[in-house]
Amino acid sequence: MSYIFNALSLFPTQSLSNGNGGREFKVGNVANLEVLWFSKCRLRWSFRKACGFRVKSADNSIDSTGREQVEGGVRVDFSTKALESDKMAGSLHWRINDPPSFVVLVKRNAGSKYAVGFYIALTIVLIVAKQILSKRKIQTRHGSVAELVKRGQLRSNRRGISKLDLKYEDPFNNPQVKIEKNNSKIEMCGKVYRLAPVTLTQEQQLTHLQRRSRAYQWKRPTIFLKEGDLVPPNVDPDTVRWIPANHPFATTATELDENLAQNNVFQKDGVPFRVRAEHEALQKKLEALQSAQNEIGINQNNIHEWERSAERSSKLNEQVEPSASLEKQNDEFSSTGNKNLPDKLDKL
Amino acid sequence: MACRLPTNSFLSASSFVHVSPSSHSLPIASSPTKTLSTASFYRRRPNITRAVLQWNRKPQLAGETPRVVVITSGKGGVGKTTTTANIGLSLARLGFSVVAIDADVGLRNLDLLLGLENRVNYTAVEVINGDCRLDQALVRDKRWPSFELLCISKPRSKLPLSFGSKAITWLVDALRSRTAGHPDFVLIDCPAGIDAGFITAIAPADEAVLVTTPDITALRDADRVTGLLECDGIRDIKMIVNRVRTDLIRGEDMMSVLDVQEMLGLPLLGVIPEDAEVIKSTNRGFPLVLNKPPALAGLAFEQAAWRLVEQDSMTAVMVEEEPKKRGFFSFFGG
Ligand SMILES: Nc1ncnc2c1ncn2[C@@H]1O[C@H](COP(=O)(O)OP(=O)(O)O)[C@@H](O)[C@H]1O
Ligand SMILES: [Mg+2]
Numbered sequence: 001m002s003y004i005f006n007a008l009s010l011f012p013t014q015s016l017s018n019g020n021g022g023r024e025f026k027v028g029n030v031a032n033l034e035v036l037w038f039s040k041c042r043l044r045w046s047f048r049k050a051c052g053f054r055v056k057s058a059d060n061s062i063d064s065t066g067r068e069q070v071e072g073g074v075r076v077d078f079s080t081k082a083l084e085s086d087k088m089a090g091s092l093h094w095r096i097n098d099p100p101s102f103v104v105l106v107k108r109n110a111g112s113k114y115a116v117g118f119y120i121a122l123t124i125v126l127i128v129a130k131q132i133l134s135k136r137k138i139q140t141r142h143g144s145v146a147e148l149v150k151r152g153q154l155r156s157n158r159r160g161i162s163k164l165d166l167k168y169e170d171p172f173n174n175p176q177v178k179i180e181k182n183n184s185k186i187e188m189c190g191k192v193y194r195l196a197p198v199t200l201t202q203e204q205q206l207t208h209l210q211r212r213s214r215a216y217q218w219k220r221p222t223i224f225l226k227e228g229d230l231v232p233p234n235v236d237p238d239t240v241r242w243i244p245a246n247h248p249f250a251t252t253a254t255e256l257d258e259n260l261a262q263n264n265v266f267q268k269d270g271v272p273f274r275v276r277a278e279h280e281a282l283q284k285k286l287e288a289l290q291s292a293q294n295e296i297g298i299n300q301n302n303i304h305e306w307e308r309s310a311e312r313s314s315k316l317n318e319q320v321e322p323s324a325s326l327e328k329q330n331d332e333f334s335s336t337g338n339k340n341l342p343d344k345l346d347k348l
Numbered sequence: 349m350a351c352r353l354p355t356n357s358f359l360s361a362s363s364f365v366h367v368s369p370s371s372h373s374l375p376i377a378s379s380p381t382k383t384l385s386t387a388s389f390y391r392r393r394p395n396i397t398r399a400v401l402q403w404n405r406k407p408q409l410a411g412e413t414p415r416v417v418v419i420t421s422g423k424g425g426v427g428k429t430t431t432t433a434n435i436g437l438s439l440a441r442l443g444f445s446v447v448a449i450d451a452d453v454g455l456r457n458l459d460l461l462l463g464l465e466n467r468v469n470y471t472a473v474e475v476i477n478g479d480c481r482l483d484q485a486l487v488r489d490k491r492w493p494s495f496e497l498l499c500i501s502k503p504r505s506k507l508p509l510s511f512g513s514k515a516i517t518w519l520v521d522a523l524r525s526r527t528a529g530h531p532d533f534v535l536i537d538c539p540a541g542i543d544a545g546f547i548t549a550i551a552p553a554d555e556a557v558l559v560t561t562p563d564i565t566a567l568r569d570a571d572r573v574t575g576l577l578e579c580d581g582i583r584d585i586k587m588i589v590n591r592v593r594t595d596l597i598r599g600e601d602m603m604s605v606l607d608v609q610e611m612l613g614l615p616l617l618g619v620i621p622e623d624a625e626v627i628k629s630t631n632r633g634f635p636l637v638l639n640k641p642p643a644l645a646g647l648a649f650e651q652a653a654w655r656l657v658e659q660d661s662m663t664a665v666m667v668e669e670e671p672k673k674r675g676f677f678s679f680f681g682g
Contacts, residue, residue, distance in 0.1 A: 186666060189644060193594065193666035198616060200609050208613025209578065216575030220551065223512045224544055241512070243544055256477065258511060264478040265518040268527050273478030 407442055407657040409532060414447075416520055416534045417656070418553035420577070422569030424540030426561045427590040430626060432537040433461040433635045434646065435557075438653035440495035441637065444532035447486065447523055450499045451516065451549035452539040463633025464489065464497055471499040472519055476511075482522050491638065496531070500548075513551035520552035533656075542576060550577060555584035557617055557656070561591045562603040567611055574612065586617035586661055588652055593622045594666065605665045615661035618652025620645050 178187040186193045221241030228245070231237050264273050271279070419432045429452070436448040449472075450458035459465045470485040482498075489495040498519070516536075524530045536553060539545035550556070556577050560570040570587070577585055589605050596602035605619050623645035629636040636646035637653075655661060 191594075195664040195666060196606065197664045198606065198609065198662055200613065200615065205613050205615070212571065212575035212578055216572060216579060218576045218579040220547055220576075220580045221512070222514070241544055241547060258514075260478070261476045261511060261515070262518050265475055265482060265515070266522050266525075267478075267481050268483075269481070272480050272484075275479065277478070 407654045409444065409657055410659040413532045414520075414524055414530045414534050415532065416536070416552050416554045417557055418536040418538050418550050418555075418582075419557045419559060420538035420546065420550065420573055421540065421559040421566070422542065422573035423560075423566045426559050426566050427588075427620070427626075428540075428559050429458050429461055429537050430630070430636075431557065431559050431588055431590065431620075431649070431652075432458060432535050434637045434649035435653045435656060436533075436535050437462075437489070437492060437495055437635045438637045438650045439533050439535075439657065440489070440492035442653065442657065443494070444657065445494040445496075445529075446533045446535060447496045447498060447531045448535045448537065449516070449519070450497065450537050451545065452537055453501050453545050453548075455539065456499055456501070456503060458537050459487070459497060459499060460633060461630055462489065462497060462635060465633070468497070468499050468502075471501050472515065473501045475519070476515055482519065483526065483528070513548040516548050517552045542573060546573075546576075550580060550582065553582055556582050556586075558585055558587040558612075558614060559590055560587060560608065560612070562589055562597075562605065562608050564603075567603075567608065571612055574614065584659075585614055586656075587612060587614040588618045588620060589616070590620045591622045592619055616665065617655050617661060618648055619662070619665055620648045620652070 180186070186195070219238060222239045223235055224241045224243050225231065226245060227242050231240060260273070267273065270276075419428050419435075421428050429450075432448055432450075436446050439446045448458060448462075450456050452458070459468050464487050467487045470480040472485060474480050475482050475485050486496040486498050489497065500516070520534055523534060534552075536549050538549035558570055558574060558577075560566045574585055587608075589608050592605060593602055597604045605616065609616060621644050623636075623643055625636055625639065625643035626645050629639065629643075629646075636643055637650050639646050642650065
């Protein structure tokens with residue numbers, strides 16, 4: 001077999017080395033696979049080291065399914081599905097019908113007619129073999145249970161036919177990770193790892209627990225006070241955490257009542273407390289204004305306008321405000337109505 | 349009770365034994381299962397250690413929900429936020445509902461890691477003040493709608509001092525009783541240090557994930573923090589060793605994961621390798637575990653999340669790196 005390798009390695013070194021060293025050489029998908037499959041490292045080596053060419057798959061569409069990709073290299077997995085085989089056949093036809101670069105390259109290669117002959121013969125053999133293989137695969141697939149799965153009659157994951165059809169998105173389908181059969185070694189990203197057992201025993205864990213309980217004695221403070229403040233009368237000084245005055249926490253003092261704050265946190269629906277409070281304040285103001293105007297007795301139109309605006313703002317507050325804020329956070333609601341919200345409420 | 353199921357492992361082999369669902373399990377209470385696990389481990393030889401990636405089944409949720417987990421470390425910059433983001437999204441991907449709380453008041457950055465920074469309008473401070481309801485302050489991740497983020501405060505607004513750590517306990521209790529159903533997991537990203545922020549973050553937690561790196565400074569802080577957590581009654585503490593470089597360990601330039609475990613005496617939840625993808629994913633605001641194909645560290649986080657769900661810990665770690673055998677067919681490795 002080795003003379004085939006030689007013939008193959010002749011191809012890039014002799015015919016392409018003149019002048020286009022940095023160019024990327026794209027090979028049709030199937031040809032690429034086949035060449036790699038048969039020629040192993042020698043071809044790859046010669047492509048890379050001798051002339052600086054990179055073999056690259058021209059069609060990445062198969063990558064995700066059947067075969068494994070190992071650090072840029074490509075390995076053929078013969079358990080490809082019918083669909084892929086079709087694809088391969090398709091690109092094979094392309095390979096036959098349209099091999100311009102290939103022919104040109106071969107013609108340019110004046111040096112070794114034998115090599116050219118071998119290469120052409122080999123390619124033909126490969127194409128034929130590939131087609132036979134893919135046909136056989138399609139035939140075996142016809143009418144198999146896999147088709148029932150495809151048609152939705154069977155749930156593949158229950159039968160263990162296809163490991164690719166998981167209910168939730170498969171998190172561990174990583175071509176870079178391989179595990180040896182006896183599980184003693186793991187290969188990841190081209191490196192091999194050995195497993196070593198964890199030896200921590202329950203006794204050791206307890207020893208550490210005891211050591212720590214001696215070393216650290218602590219009670220979680222439940223109250224934060226600014227340094228210099230007085231301890232409130234009903235507070236155990238042991239539970240106080242003193243916050244230095246320049247700490248971010250210490251710069252905030254709240255006039256908010258604790259119960260109120262708690263209620264705010266537990267509020268499940270309706271208008272948030274502060275928003276409602278502010279709205280009520282606004283409402284009162286409006287009403288006061290309205291009654292004042294009534295007393296003075298300005299014309300009816302004006303009063304109607306006031307009434308309408310008051311109504312509108314109250315409606316908006318009750319209905320739109322919750323969803324409007326939800327929308328801002330979650331982008332789930334289309335933006336309707338909230339544009340009319342009074343500016344003040346928006347800025348709360 | 350000790351049903352031995354096929355085990356999951358990426359950076360480990362882990363055989364798990366289901367601990368009875370009590371979130372506040374005392375070490376003594378959980379000891380029978382633990383000893384069983386170690387004992388049976390010695391019966392098997394290390395080379396039979398099972399290390400099969402478990403991806404063809406859903407992890408089984410152990411313990412009472414919502415599981416309130418604080419992710420803490422003592423030292424800053426060891427990867428708490430990274431861990432919270434990645435484990436959180438892994439859990440969501442595995443089908444659990446998750447609320448991640450960014451309790452880092454001064455240096456909020458979980459939203460950045462998740463790429464949700466533009467969607468945070470309301471925080472817990474607004475909830476407490478009554479400017480919005482709690483459900484309005486939760487930011488739902490569009491990629492995984494079962495993942496929600498809650499920030500404690502905006503950079504300039506501050507958590508009210510006078511309530512101490514009560515406020516965050518209310519928040520978690522409100523999540524427990526919310527109408528939409530309580531989340532399966534509440535993850536709390538704890539700030540560095542052991543002052544007010546730490547005290548606040550650990551207050552509602554039942555269990556803790558201690559993130560550390562294999563260096564002595566991080567370890568000392570980790571030990572201290574573990575001590576404080578234990579004083580506070582949080583006994584379910586597992587550690588994640590982050591930024592592990594197997595090449596340095598092999599050259600004896602870095603403590604191995606087992607060295608770390610010897611110093612802290614904590615069960616291992618996960619081992620995360622140093623991985624440039626972590627930084628890239630931070631930049632993108634796209635957690636590592638969503639990468640396709642998954643990066644090394646992403647897989648490790650995923651496995652850690654898996655163990656968290658099952659209240660499992662690692663029984664073996666990857667410690668050695670051997671040069672790959674170069675056979676006739678192995679020309680790809682380079
Ligand atoms: N496994 C890792 N590999 C490489 N970089 C990491 C890893 N874990 C964390 N980092 C980096 O460390 C930095 C601090 O991480 P972060 O999660 O913000 O730490 P913390 O929240 O503990 O302060 C980040 O820039 C992050 O990208
Ligand atoms: Mg952080």
